[in-house]
Amino acid sequence: MKLIASRLTDALGLGPPVASRSRSRDDSPAINGVGGRRRSIISNDNYDCDIDDDGAIFVYRLVRGYPNIVPKNVRRVRVDHSVRVIGERAFYDCRKLIHLELNEGLEEIRDRAFRNCELLKVVKVPRSVKLIDDSAFRDCVSLVEVELWCGEEGDGVGNDDDEREGGGGKGGMEDDEKKKVKGNLVQIGWGAFRNCYMLRAVRIPASVIEICHEAFRDCKSLSNLIIHDGVQIIRKDAFRDCHSLTSIIIPPTVREIGVSAFHDCRMLSNLILNDGLEMIDDMAFAECKSIIHVIVPPTVKSLGVESFSYCENLSEVVLYDGLESIGDGAFLECISLSGIDVPKTVRSIDRMAFGKCAKLERATFHDDGLLAEIADYAFRGCSSLSEMKVPKSVRSIGYEVFRDCTSLERVDIMEGLERIGFNAFWDCGSLMFVMLPRSIVAIVGARLGEGQVAIPSSIPTFVFNR
Template sequence: MKQLYYKIFLLGLLCFVGCKLYAYDTEVDGIYYNLIEDTHEAMVTSGENKYFSSVTIPSTISYNGTSYNVTSIGYQAFMECQELVAVTIPDSVTRIHNEAFHNCNNLKNVHFGNGLTTIGQLAFAYCSGIVSLKLPSSLDSIGDAAFMNCYSLQSIEIPDNVFSIGQDAFCRTGLKSIILPQNLSFINEHLFQECYSLEEVITHDGIKGIGERAFYRCSQLKSIDIHNANYIGGHAFEECENLESVIVGDSLTRIFNYAFYDCFKLKSFHIPNSVTYMEDYIFAYCWNMTEISISTGITNIPNNAFCGCSSLESVLIPENVKSIGNSAFNGCTGLTKIQIPNGITSIGYSAFSNCSNLISIILPDSISTIESNLFNMCVSLNSITIPNTVTVIGPGAFHSCI
């Protein structure tokens, strides 16, 4: 008997697997819908057949003598409809759900109705045929990765009503310029990551923060004004190789790791005195940086902060700095001298290693240890003052110093 039940179970399972189920309530003129009886609303969904060519969604449909308002486009409704070229969305639609048009790579034209308020996560991701978009004035939020990998998307108009744009929303698009909406307060994580054609970002006074990797590898970006930002996230402008100008203001308090790593056209940067927290590698390998102004609000220069800034000629370390991190100025071959304040109690290993043009240095009597490789390969160093307070000199501290 158990074997019989087992065979019946297997037969039923095979029948279930062999049949694809489509959860829709009705089809009208080739468009599938789910119906909400209580509110007389209809949501566009998927069905047996893929949508193709041009689709115009009506604002209302009739079913069994009852009229329904079409108010949303459902989850994955048009997903991977490879032959879909154009879609017209009526004013009645207020929401486009997650992945609604995901990977419709031949979709070129989208006309949005004026009732739309929300575009969900991955809604148009991988729609590589879209070149330009105008979003409706009714829109207030754009979900995570909504237009990610829309490689051909060169321009988009975002209404000022939008207050939320999710992370990765325009990651790896072909955008050349963007005007940020007035209601937007934060540039989210990865928002424009690897937008290799992005040259211009027009901001406004309301931008309060720059998320992690927000402009990572935006290699054509030349300048940006973020004068009211409170923080700059990790890797935010990393490898923006044509970035020459960044305007920040006294609202800035935190700069996170790798923020401007390898921005080799950045020549100068003023770290305002309002900054009290900085992380590692923030300006590492900014080869053309000749001038840096360090905030009086910080007490620690982080590890590798200016590592590889080979054009840096001079730097003024504020009096309230207490420590200099490992390899902080490693490879700053343009430095000829540097004044270390008396209050500094710790200088990390390799902090001035490979500063090949450093001629002289006076160490303050507030330090007791010269860490390993501190002046390694400082081949031009001919004068150094070591205070009596120093009790430990690490291995390689003066290796190859003439």
């Protein structure tokens, strides 16, 4: 019965092929090449290898609709033209693989297909590939070069210097845009190239819509990154801990930079953000310690929690009307930041937004702005801040909002403020004058320090402690 079932399976082409015994090298036909070089060919249902003095080239191909079996000690691989999909874990943990030739016509490189191929150095992805799936090349620690199809000479795709002349604008390129020939790659999957420690340069094609979570995380040698127009979303941790990255232009097609997308890119000094960007998410550029100057385009609606926190060399930030919220700790411990102009469209400055910005001397608000709340600790520890004018639109100042502002001498609060939070002026040892409007309903435990304080009689709660 087993014999009948086996023959029936073979006849119908069902199930994966069973490894058959190959001919030995001694029994294989010999071919004498130039200079007497000996070459033999081994071929059966599961193997297709050209063997020469340099070793074997393993041909990954389909056998009765199924891929052939991949030996773990394979060193050189050529993907046959019949293959459209390299399956999950196909070459997983092939630690001796040093050479990979992918075929034009290949469409998908599936989950973990080449993960942990420790000796693989160069990958050229053909134009036909649509998907590089999750962890496809993760932990390829010797991978130096990844070539994603970004257009070839004469096809209408120029280099980025031509496309973004003057710092990222499209600049009269409309006709050229129509001529561009895009590849097929749409998505670079979750952790696709994570931990490729030796990878030095990457160009993201215009066809890619989404760079997924952790796609290039911990690529510590990545110093040259070009993202072509077309990419729309850079997901969470996509380039986190790329310590060698020095410069990045975010094209105008990008709408969202995800959580920690460039977190701890500690050598990043040149950052250009373009109109079209709408959201800079939590910790997107946190601990980018080399950034000096940032211009946030007017299309950005919100700065996420700690989005630029601990950028210790960030000395200048330009914000435009259009921005609506500055998130918790957005510029926390940006110790070189000297001044900030808050756009009139901003409705809230959240907790610790400028906390411990020790060199911040000036914070300017618009009298006709929309700012309604300065939240808890927003300017706590701004030890160089000498004076503050709170505009009439503000209704509430939070807890300890100016705590430890040791140089703060004067605070003018315009009519409209209703509440001052607990210990708002704690340890403001230089404070000499605070002007309070009649609109105040309550001051909760406000420690005002030395100096004059105008206190309206309508205030029900006020605690003055020196």
